[in-house]
Amino acid sequence: MNLAANANTALYASMIVYTLAMLAFTWHLAARAPKVADSRAAADVVANEREDVLVGAGAPTPAERRSATPYAAGPDFEESLKSRQRGSIALMLTYLASALLVASVLMRGLAVGRPPWGNMFEFATAAAAAVGATYSLLARRNTWQWLGVFIVTPILLVLGLALTVLYTEAGELMPALKSYWLGIHVSVAFLAVAFFTLAFAVGLLYLVRVRREERPPAKPGFIESLPPSQSLERTAYSLNMVGFILWTFTLIAGAIWAKQAWGAYWQWDPKEVWTFVIWTVYAAYMHGRATAGVDHRKSMYIALAGYVAVLINFTLVNLVSTFVGMHNYSGM
Amino acid sequence: MSTDTNAATEKDSKGSKGSKDSKDSKGARGTERARKGMRPDRQEPTLPALGTVGMLRWGWRQLTSMRTALFLLLLLSIAAVPGSIFPQRNIDAGRVADYIAQNPTSSPWLDRFGFFDVYASPWFSAIYLLLFISLVGCIVPRTKVHLSALRSTPPRAPARLQRLDEHAELTTTLSPEEALAAARQVLRRKRFRLHSHDATSLSAESGYLRETGNLLFHLALTGIIIGMAVGHLLGWRGDIILAEGDRFASSAGTYNTISPGPWVDTESLPPFVLSLDKLHVEFNETPGRSFGTPRLFDAQTTLQSAPGAPASSENVSVNHPITVGGADIFLLGNGYTPVITVRDAKGSVLYREATPFLPQDGNYRSVGVIKVPSASPSQLGFTGFFLPTAEPTFTNGPVSIFPDTKNPEVALSVWEGNLFPGGAPQSVYTLNTDEMKQVTKADGSPALVRLKPGQTYQLPGDRGSITFDGVKRFAGLSVRTDPGAPISLVSAVLATLGLILGLTIKRRRVFVRVRPAAPGLAAGVEPGAADGADDADGRPTTVVTIGGLSKDSDSGLAAIVTAISTGVHDRLAERTDRS
Numbered sequence: 001m002n003l004a005a006n007a008n009t010a011l012y013a014s015m016i017v018y019t020l021a022m023l024a025f026t027w028h029l030a031a032r033a034p035k036v037a038d039s040r041a042a043a044d045v046v047a048n049e050r051e052d053v054l055v056g057a058g059a060p061t062p063a064e065r066r067s068a069t070p071y072a073a074g075p076d077f078e079e080s081l082k083s084r085q086r087g088s089i090a091l092m093l094t095y096l097a098s099a100l101l102v103a104s105v106l107m108r109g110l111a112v113g114r115p116p117w118g119n120m121f122e123f124a125t126a127a128a129a130a131v132g133a134t135y136s137l138l139a140r141r142n143t144w145q146w147l148g149v150f151i152v153t154p155i156l157l158v159l160g161l162a163l164t165v166l167y168t169e170a171g172e173l174m175p176a177l178k179s180y181w182l183g184i185h186v187s188v189a190f191l192a193v194a195f196f197t198l199a200f201a202v203g204l205l206y207l208v209r210v211r212r213e214e215r216p217p218a219k220p221g222f223i224e225s226l227p228p229s230q231s232l233e234r235t236a237y238s239l240n241m242v243g244f245i246l247w248t249f250t251l252i253a254g255a256i257w258a259k260q261a262w263g264a265y266w267q268w269d270p271k272e273v274w275t276f277v278i279w280t281v282y283a284a285y286m287h288g289r290a291t292a293g294v295d296h297r298k299s300m301y302i303a304l305a306g307y308v309a310v311l312i313n314f315t316l317v318n319l320v321s322t323f324v325g326m327h328n329y330s331g332m
Numbered sequence: 333m334s335t336d337t338n339a340a341t342e343k344d345s346k347g348s349k350g351s352k353d354s355k356d357s358k359g360a361r362g363t364e365r366a367r368k369g370m371r372p373d374r375q376e377p378t379l380p381a382l383g384t385v386g387m388l389r390w391g392w393r394q395l396t397s398m399r400t401a402l403f404l405l406l407l408l409s410i411a412a413v414p415g416s417i418f419p420q421r422n423i424d425a426g427r428v429a430d431y432i433a434q435n436p437t438s439s440p441w442l443d444r445f446g447f448f449d450v451y452a453s454p455w456f457s458a459i460y461l462l463l464f465i466s467l468v469g470c471i472v473p474r475t476k477v478h479l480s481a482l483r484s485t486p487p488r489a490p491a492r493l494q495r496l497d498e499h500a501e502l503t504t505t506l507s508p509e510e511a512l513a514a515a516r517q518v519l520r521r522k523r524f525r526l527h528s529h530d531a532t533s534l535s536a537e538s539g540y541l542r543e544t545g546n547l548l549f550h551l552a553l554t555g556i557i558i559g560m561a562v563g564h565l566l567g568w569r570g571d572i573i574l575a576e577g578d579r580f581a582s583s584a585g586t587y588n589t590i591s592p593g594p595w596v597d598t599e600s601l602p603p604f605v606l607s608l609d610k611l612h613v614e615f616n617e618t619p620g621r622s623f624g625t626p627r628l629f630d631a632q633t634t635l636q637s638a639p640g641a642p643a644s645s646e647n648v649s650v651n652h653p654i655t656v657g658g659a660d661i662f663l664l665g666n667g668y669t670p671v672i673t674v675r676d677a678k679g680s681v682l683y684r685e686a687t688p689f690l691p692q693d694g695n696y697r698s699v700g701v702i703k704v705p706s707a708s709p710s711q712l713g714f715t716g717f718f719l720p721t722a723e724p725t726f727t728n729g730p731v732s733i734f735p736d737t738k739n740p741e742v743a744l745s746v747w748e749g750n751l752f753p754g755g756a757p758q759s760v761y762t763l764n765t766d767e768m769k770q771v772t773k774a775d776g777s778p779a780l781v782r783l784k785p786g787q788t789y790q791l792p793g794d795r796g797s798i799t800f801d802g803v804k805r806f807a808g809l810s811v812r813t814d815p816g817a818p819i820s821l822v823s824a825v826l827a828t829l830g831l832i833l834g835l836t837i838k839r840r841r842v843f844v845r846v847r848p849a850a851p852g853l854a855a856g857v858e859p860g861a862a863d864g865a866d867d868a869d870g871r872p873t874t875v876v877t878i879g880g881l882s883k884d885s886d887s888g889l890a891a892i893v894t895a896i897s898t899g900v901h902d903r904l905a906e907r908t909d910r911s
């Protein structure tokens with residue numbers, strides 16, 4: 001059995017299924033927008049007033065307290081049957097596609113007898129698999145069908161790029177990468193990135209949602225069918241929080257590995273610099289969010305900047321020669 | 333929370349009732365703050381007469397505020413970036429020199445502002461030192477507050493529990509005491525701390541570990557920094573280039589380079605003896621994108637912990653250092669040492685050594701220098717390249733096309749004159765040609781030496797000969813100690829633990845209040861059959877109000893409120909069963 005060839009077949013198959021899932025999610029969103037009648041009902045729902053006995057960090061800012069908007073997806077928002085069915089179909093397709101992608105990554109790993117992230121191609125596919133799998137595991141419980149298209153589309157983009165630009169025959173690892181700490185360090189990093197990615201998508205939707213809550217458009221769109229901005233913000237926060245914990249672990253495992261490989265756990269090589277930058281930016285986000293008087297929207301901008309740093313870390317730092325340091329193992 | 337910046341500002345303006353005649357700019361800001369509606373009722377917005385102590389206090393409070401920490405964190409992340417863009421001296425001084433040579437206009441400025449030494453620059457240090465001070469200044473008061481919070485009782489229930497995040501109200505035929513007891517039981521099982529400020533209410537609080545975790549996290553951050561400082565002060569590293577067959581005896585003078593921390597006594601380095609028996613190296617030979625990439629580096633060595641001590645065979649490879657006398661020995665580099673012999677015109681040997689040439693690229697095109705001070709009439713110097721697999725035509729100059737020794741060759745130019753102008757010490761890898769001139773052949777063209785192993789070149793004009801005898805590999809070994817590393821590691825693990833506690837545990841307060849129901853109301857609110865029957869019996873009915881509050885998004889809070897309601901119902905059911 002040729003595992004490497006099977007891994008490629010599974011990869012192509014997963015891309016086809018992800019494409020179908022993407023279409024289904026779009027189709028689902030098209031059916032989601034609340035009808036104006038729903039919106040009226042929602043307008044009557046008055047936001048709970050909250051008594052701040054436990055004042056301080058975490059209390060909502062006044063701007064967030066007036067969450068009553070013409071079409072907040074409050075308790076009265078009823079998702080249509082059509083929309084729900086389409087959402088389920090899209091989710092099913094996503095499960096299948098993610099399973100295929102994870103299988104592809106595993107088979108590649110077995111084919112080369114090492115963790116399957118020794119070069120940029122493997123790196124990109126493994127990261128995409130982590131995002132797909134994390135979304136698949138969390139989506140149903142949290143009814144995140146609305147998020148699907150914003151996750152599946154970037155996955156497809158990354159896979160497409162991986163195949164066209166980054167493809168490398170599976171080969172052996174460079175000696176510096178032969179360490180089980182690499183396995184730990186990188187797999188946790190992927191998981192962290194998966195959470196940051198979900199949080200990024202939710203964060204962007206949050207920003208759009210608050211804006212439209214403040215200045216409601218004439219006709220409600222699917223944005224108006226999302227959970228209210230406050231709740232989106234909390235979702236993004238929770239996801240970022242998990243990502244941040246995992247990233248902290250990534251940082252530590254990376255330092256341990258660096259100590260074994262190069263004799264010093266920290267020497268500010270570009271990859272380490274960016275891992276650190278990401279960590280401090282997200283720490284700043286956590287702080288901003290916990291500081292009374294800092295608007296949650298401003299904190300969210302910090303988190304988004306953190307994600308930009310994540311992207312830079314996984315692309316430019318691996319590929320561009322200005323960043324060449326000891327981590328240069330991209331195989332390009 | 334005590335670190336709430338608003339609270340701090342509030343305290344500020346309260347504490348500033350001083351004399352009215354200080355009219356400095358600080359005061360003006362104070363006025364503005366007061367006008368902005370914090371204290372609209374105050375008659376004369378008095379200016380904070382801060383004085384030196386006050387100013388210091390004010391500054392300290394600003395520095396240790398959470399906003400400042402937030403700002404410094406962002407600043408630190410931005411300040412770290414240039415170090416990944418510009419070459420850094422601590423990583424590769426050679427690349428810095430190249431960069432400076434290529435960018436003669438901008439480089440002096442970049443250098444002046446520390447862009448080639450970002451992580452040792454004053455501005456970077458200033459940011460992290462401020463952050464460190466802020467951190468300590470933050471931990472101490474928070475720990476005090478938290479310690480007293482740990483001993484305090486939950487606060488009195490607010491007047492209107494219906495306004496809390498989660499709330500519920502139910503009517504029961506239990507007596508107020510029984511209802512409270514039921515609620516107490518549920519909350520105790522959920523490990524809440526309980527207190528009754530009066531007979532009709534119950535206050536409960538849980539999640540103290542959140543702040544404990546948070547403090548542990550911040551405290552552990554200081555631990556990491558302390559570990560790094562200890563490593564800097566007490567750690568040292570020394571680098572050696574060791575050719576196959578050579579022996580190295582460790583002492584302060586025998587390392588190629590040694591960088592001890594300020595508090596290291598270089599007389600007490602571990603006195604081990606290490607010889608390199610063989611360096612195994614493999615490169616990928618299958619054509620394709622990864623052609624020529626390294627596959628294996630493994631140094632087979634013989635190690636004695638001190639001269640005369642029993643010898644043992646040890647393998648050092650990438651990711652697998654060996655430890656001796658508290659120091660770790662890492663294999664960090666490798667390359668080639670061509671063995672070169674230089675003879676004078678009479679044939680007697682002037683120089684015979686395995687000379688390390690430093691690799692410049694992935695295919696190990698290596699540069700090196702051979703200095704022959706004993707040559708006469710004037711000293712001789714050779715500089716040039718070693719190519720493990722020479723591209724034979726040299727159309728693009730001396731180039732190597734594969735990292736292993738498939739077609740080794742040296743290509744050298746020849747210089748004569750004064751090797752050491754001014755007697756100044758110089759690197760063994762560079763040739764100072766200030767007082768030297770290139771040796772030419774009879775026709776006036778420069779003499780170029782190209783030799784394969786075993787070949788000899790007769791230098792023009794009776795200057796003798798040079799022979800390339802063969803080539804050995806060398807290992808670049810680094811010996812390092814870092815006594816701070818364990819401190820940092822333990823702290824990092826504690827930080828992660830604290831982070832998990834601090835972020836996942838919820839600080840919750842739950843209040844329960846009971847009051848007698850207004851007559852006739854109970855049946856309407858709670859139309860259960862059993863209750864109705866009891867009510868008809870004329871028993872007193874009780875309204876139980878439950879309110880829960882959490883610091884942040886908390887899906888578990890509703891479940892707790894529900895559990896209390898259920899607890900009250902269950903108690904009633906139990907009693908009905910018994911009666």
Ligand code: HEM
Pocket residue numbers: 057282283286287290291333335396397398399401405463464466467468470471545546549550553830831833834835
């Ligand atoms: C060295 C820099 C610092 C880093 C990396 C950092 C990081 C963090 C992180 C990640 C959190 C959220 C985690 C948690 O809630 O357990 C946090 C919370 C917090 N930090 Fe920091 N911090 C730093 C310095 C400071 C300083 C100087 C202060 C003092 C003003 C401070 C005060 C706080 C407070 C009060 C919280 C709790 C927020 C809450 O109630 O959830 N931190 N910090």
